[in-house]
Amino acid sequence: MANLKEIRKRIKTVKNTRKITSAMSRIAGARLARAQNAAKAARPYGERLAEVVAGLMGSLDDGGSLHPLLEKRDNVKRVGLILMTADRGLCGGFNTKANRAAKKFILEQEKQGREVVIITCGKKGNSFLRHAEFDVFRHHDAPTLETVVSSAKAIATEASTMFTAAEDDAEVQRVDRWVLVYNYFKNALTQEIRTAPVLPFPEPEVGEPALSPVFEPEPKKLLEHLLPVALESLLQQAMFNSIAAELAARRMAMDSATDNASELIDDLTLEFNRERQAAITKELMEIIGGAEALKG
C-alpha cells in the first residue's frame, strides 16, 4: 500500500509543477506580445536614423572615415565583447547558446594573441563567464522594456570611450574593435545567435540619395553628433531583440515542460490505477481463499 501512497504524492507534485510552468508560459506569452509591440514601435526610429546616417555618409567623399568611431585599425590588440543574455534562466537554450558563442569567440581571439575585454548585459552571461574564469570588465543587468534607452546609452558610452582612448592611455584600456553577441528574435519560434560588429561603426549600404539635403552643421560635424546616437540605436535594437527572444524562448521551454508534465501525470495515473487494481484483486483473492478454506 505504501507504493500507492507514493504514486499519489508524486502525481500531486507533478501537478503543482505543471501549474507553475503553464503559468510561466502564459505570462511569457503575454509579455512577448508587449515586447514585440515595443520592438515594432521602436523600428521607425532606428530605420530613419539608419537612413540619415547612410545619406550623410554617402554625401561625404571619403565615407566619413575620418571620424574616430569609424576608424578601422589594422593592428587589433584588444577586442571588446558585449554579451547580451537574460537575468533569469528557465528559458531553454537562450542563455546557454549566447554563452557558448561568447566563449568560442573569446578563445578564438585569445588564440590570435588578442586581449578580450568583456562587458556583460544580463546576469546569466556574467555568472557563466566568471565561472569559466574570464575577467568581466563591466556588468549591467539585463534591460527591461523601460530601461532599454538608458542601458544602451551606458554601454555605448563605455564602448566608445574605450574605443577612442589613446593607445598609451594609462587609465583607459584602448579597445580596437567591439563585437556584440546577442539573440536575434527571428519569430516567436526561432531565435538566432548573432555576432555583430559594433565599433568601428559598421558602414551602412549607401544608396544614391535622390536629392542631397542641406546638412547643418557641415556633414563632418553632424556626423559627430549622429554617430553616438546611431550607436545607441544599434544597441537598443539588439536589446529589443534580446528581450523578445528571451520571452519567446521561455514560453517555448515552459510549454514543453507543461507538455512533459502532462505526459508524466498520465503515465503515473495509469500506474496508480494498475497498482490499485492489483491491490483490490489481491484482497479479493485473499477473501475468496479464506472462504474456500472455511468451506473445506
Place this chain on the structure above:
Amino acid sequence: MSGSISLQILTPLGSAVPPAEGSKEPRESVEVPGVEVPGLYGELGVLPDHVPFITPVVPGVVRYREGETSERLAVGAGFVEVTEDGRVAIMIERAVRSADVKVAEVTARLKEVTAELDKKTDAIDALEHRKLANEQAWLEAQLRASN
C-alpha cells in the same frame, strides 16, 4: 504648396505624437501647418516647402498647432530631418507632452542635479559630469515645456 507638413516624432520607445482625441494610442504622424524645433544653432521653425535639411536637436521644446489646439512637447537630444516631399521627422531619445510633465518631481530632481554639478568641477569626473549635464538639460526642457 501643400499648406501643411506631415510631422513624425520618433523615439526609441515609439512614436511620441500625442493621440487623437478619444484614443490612447499615439499616432504615427500628424498634419501641421508648421513646427518649431530646438536646433543646435537655435530655435528653428519649419514651414511647408522647406528645403531638405538635417540638423541636430538639443533638449528643449517642440511646438506646433493642430487645428485650434497648440501642442508642446519636451524633447531630449536627437535630430530633425526635413525631406523633399515635405515630411518632418524629429528623432529624439525621449519626449514628453507638456501636460504630462511632473513638475514637482522634475523641480526637485533638478535641484539635486544642479547641486551635484556644482560640486563636480575636476576633470576626473568628466563622464559623470556629462551625464549630469545631460540630465539637467532634459529636466530644464521639461520645465520649460510645462509653463
